[in-house]
Amino acid sequence: MNRIRAARQARGWTQTDLAGRAGVSPRTIYAVERGRSCRQATKRRILTALGVQWELRHEYFATPRSVRPLPEFEARTA
Numbered sequence: 001m002n003r004i005r006a007a008r009q010a011r012g013w014t015q016t017d018l019a020g021r022a023g024v025s026p027r028t029i030y031a032v033e034r035g036r037s038c039r040q041a042t043k044r045r046i047l048t049a050l051g052v053q054w055e056l057r058h059e060y061f062a063t064p065r066s067v068r069p070l071p072e073f074e075a076r077t078a
Contacts (some may be wrong), residue, residue, distance in 0.1 A: 002035070003059060003060040004029075004032055004033050004046060004060055004061075007050045007052065007060070008033075008050065011050070015029040015033070018046070018049060022042075022045040022046045022048070022049035023049075024045055024046065028042060029046070032061075037062075038061075043060075
């Protein structure tokens with residue numbers, strides 16, 4: 001289960017409750033709980049609202065995956 005969702009539910013909050021406490025839209029919370037990326041400032045607001053230390057952010061938010069260029073793109077740039 002998503003750590004943000006688990007922390008929110010442990011507090012008995014709805015997505016709208018967390019959004020209000022974090023100062024973001026409920027749509028943002030919905031997207032974050034489904035693994036979508038967000039800005040660092042948004043992560044900080046959400047973690048602060050949940051009472052989670054910033055140093056633990058990697059446990060709550062997935063790290064971005066690196067994207068390899070397509071082989072055809074590499075051939076054109078070489």
